[in-house]
Amino acid sequence: MxxxxxxxxxxxxxxxxxxxxxxxxxxxxxxxxxxxxxxxxxxxxxxxxxxxxxxxxxxxxxxxxxxxxxxxxxxxxxxxxxxxxxxxxxxxxxxxxxxxxxxxxxxxxxxxxxFGGPAFIPSDPGKRQETLALVEQAKELHLSLRYVSFRWSLGRLAMLSAKEQANLKQLAQGGNDRENLVAFYEAFSNKGIPQQVFDEHLLELHKALSVLNQKLGDGRNYLTGDILTMADVFWAMKLLRLIETGYLVSEHHPLLYAWYERIYRRPAFQQEVMLRNRLLNRVWRSKAAVERMLGLGLDPALKHLLAA
Ligand SMILES: N[C@@H](CCC(=O)N[C@@H](CS)C(=O)NCC(=O)O)C(=O)O
Known part of the structure; x- marks a missing residue:
């Protein structure tokens, strides 16, 4: 790489x-x-x-x-x-x-x-491999997070008008559209995406988070041991977005939540992730809380899927 x-x-x-x-x-x-x-x-x-x-x-x-x-x-x-x-x-x-x-x-x-400072990819070959595998897994679930957060958080705000879609399509011709923005926005904005697809992505995320939660069962501080790596960085940002979308991580995966809080408390997280994201973070979380009270939103959907 x-x-x-x-x-x-x-x-x-x-x-x-x-x-x-x-x-x-x-x-x-x-x-x-x-x-x-x-x-x-x-x-x-x-x-x-x-x-x-x-x-x-x-x-x-x-x-x-x-x-x-x-x-x-x-x-x-x-x-x-x-x-x-x-x-x-x-x-x-x-x-x-x-x-x-x-x-x-x-x-x-x-x-x-x-640059100097802490290394995010460990030099020890075993830890390096473990870190990169967890990062790869997080990358593979990028699309799942996209589906879940567009469905239960961003909603109509993220839809593109016909004019915007045409503009996107034209701009994409200059490159490879490796993140598949054209197809995703077209389906999301016009045809809608079948509920079953959203459900599958939500379950994939739940499955992956359950495995990570289990990993932390041996008392380690971070995902690959006692040192913060790129794996923690990737997964912590996923959790932040999932929590904003209404995923009750503390309830479903308590060890993972405690791990997330350790990272959340770090000065770099507060300064570089939260400081200027606080307003949006509050908006998303309040929206999710109201939906939950009404029996709507991500958490009721997840509970329904887990009970099925
Ligand atoms: N694989 C890329 C993914 C980049 C990506 O998808 N970025 C998202 C934000 S997390 C984005 O810019 N999306 C634009 C959009 O959805 O319109 C990376 O890790 O840098």
């Missing part, structure tokens, strides 16, 4: 010195990278428009990164400007000294190589 340097068509990226992160505060894929930056003591610096090229925004000071937020709510990721930076139109993307790195897993590996 090597950090990916992509064939971006952006004229902006080669001009960026130091670290610049294209990200969104509420996106788990970007939260992973911000958390790692925080753990490595690389501080969030200026907030600038994602496509800013004004001279004072081109260079990040040593030990800091420039925040180039790409709002997924405003669908800025589906703009021509962003599609030239990341051909798949997703966050995150990292620019470092004019080069571009994509894929959160590869970005974290790159940060491990390029």
């Amino acid at each position: 090597m950090p990916q340097i992509n064939d971006s068509k952006s004229e902006i990226v080669p001009r960026l010195q130091g670290l610049h992160l294209f990200h969104f505060d509420g996106a788990p894929c970007a939260q992973r990278v911000r958390f790692v930056l925080g753990e490595k003591n690389l501080q969030r610096g200026r907030e600038v428009k994602f496509d800013s090229v004004s001279p004072d925004t081109l260079a990040a000071a040593t030990g800091t990164w420039i925040s180039r937020s790409v709002s997924l709510i405003k669908k800025q990721n589906m703009s021509a400007e962003y599609a030239r930076i990341h051909l798949d139109m997703v966050v995150p993307a990292l620019a470092h000294d004019g080069r571009l790195y994509l894929e959160s897993m590869d970005i974290i590996e790159y940060l491990d190589q390029a």
